[in-house]
Amino acid sequence: MMGVLASPLTLSAQDYMSIKAVPDTMAIRIGEQFKVMLDARVQTYAIPGVHFKIVFPSLPDSFNHFELIGQSEIDTTGSNNVEKVFRQTVTLTSFDSGRWEVPPMKFEVFSATDGSYDSVFTKPFAIDVNTVAVDTSKAFKPIKPLRTVKWLWTDYILYFAAGLTLLAVIIILIWFARQKKVPKYVAPPPAETPYDAAMRQLRQLQNEKAWNNGDIKTYYTQLTDILRVYIEKQFRIPALEQTTAELLQNIKPITILNQQRDKLSGILTLADLAKFAKLQPAPQEHEQCLQTAIEIVEWSKPRAVAEEAKQEGTENPKA
């Protein structure tokens, strides 16, 4: 151990301080890492009342064919009242084959009491960096294939957890959004049957005595429209898109309507004359037509329902 006395301390550093650098191996393969343990011990009883600091060597990234891999924190475990222990592990490697020397490393001891300092150097040591022995007489081997790592559910548990959380958040958001959008249930008004609609409109015409308004054409147009809409909805015949002759032809297969064919023909023919030939039927004919239309609707309604029920097989033959 070498020391340089340049301190106002009464003792030289090597009198109260011992340092060493110990490698874990003296020979490595090229690129292999090795550790050097730097150890500094200070006998505190030799310098009572002095406050000091130990400064460990500052190593460059690369020196003398060695590469610095890493340095551990300074460890002071093992210190007691009479001796302070400082340890640090330095990891080195080398990529050059040969015998290389780790040079002396400088430790500095600094007195906080009076500002003096002293330094101590470690002993150098050599490390053999060996190449890997290659048997050149043998053929080159291919590069090893990729190795499959075994699947472990623990590797993915975080992803599963994150996915489940996201799903839960989405479901909650959708649920909240729907809760807001769903309108309050309002009971729909009861649907009016074709029969009810036709009767209501015919009664309205009757009460208003629409033929007295002077516009006979409009009255007959309304009357025939009510009948055509009723036939279209009740018997599913496109009556609004058919002429009188076509309609009278198409009601033939519907027995209950066909039974009223003459009456229907009378109304439609008279209405056609009023609508398209400016015929002015006699006043009593207006009311008579309306009455006949009501009779047709009344006649066809209950039977239509019964026939429909019969077709669907809901009618009880024993009843």
Next chain:
Amino acid sequence: MENTSYDIRQLNEKIHQASSFVDLLQMELGKAIVGQKYMVERLLIGLLAQGHVLLEGVPGLAKTLSIKSLSQAINAKFSRIQFTPDLLPADVVGTMIYNQQKNEFVVRRGPIFANFILADEINRAPAKVQSALLEAMQERQITIGDTTFKLEEPFLVLATQNPIEQEGTYTLPEAQVDRFMLKVVIGYPTKEEERMIIRQNLNPEGMTRISPIIDPADIMNARKLVREVYMDEKIERYIPDVVFATRNPEEYKLQKLKPLIAYGGSPRASINLALASKAYAFMKRRGYVIPEDVRSVCFDVMRHRVGLTYEAEAENVTSENILSEILNAVEVP
């Protein structure tokens, strides 16, 4: 001036009396023509509504006989022009011929100078000849050299097209086809009708002779009356509805027809539909038009005025299919 109820009743009676010849005419024609009532009815519509008729049907369906018989029954002049690829316009309308004795050019009138013309297989002649005929149809006059000749009324052209032999034909362009008021598609007679045709043709006394029922002047008077037939505004609105549905089907909830129609009916279609409806009402001895009249003539007036797209042709959709859809969708007044 608006017609009153009284006017229409009078008109109705007048037309009822004046149209009585239609039944007589049909009966007389029925002596020579077995079946084909539909075609005869359409010929009369064309005659009364002052429109021309394009007939599509295979040969041998009594087309010539029908128009010849009609001309005999009306006591009118008839001529038949067989359209061929080498026909010239002068062969149809006439030409100027040099008279050596008089040392001058004289007009030699073509076969178009008649009341009833049968233009047989019109699509076999080149466009120039077709154009000459169609111009005469439209203008009802012919110009030869410096002289213009008015064609004698009634003037009715019945043109035929053969739907099966299309090679070497000159298809009539849409603009020319539009000049025909009606396009009538005729089919074969029934078995019973064909039996009667055989019997009639093998009659040792020869074909039945058609007697004149009326004069051309009566037809002219009837034409005036046809135009007087009352058409209510409800019908006047119904006719454009049908025609507009061929142009803008989507406005009548017929979106599916939009890609099938290349072009719809022209305003000429509306005019002809109204005129033909009036003529039909007249033939039914009515002084007013009802929706049935419009629907009865709609196919014949409209079928050649609805252009089909390639898509429609690929799907074998015909103009009749489209018109059926339209008539089933447009509300009847």
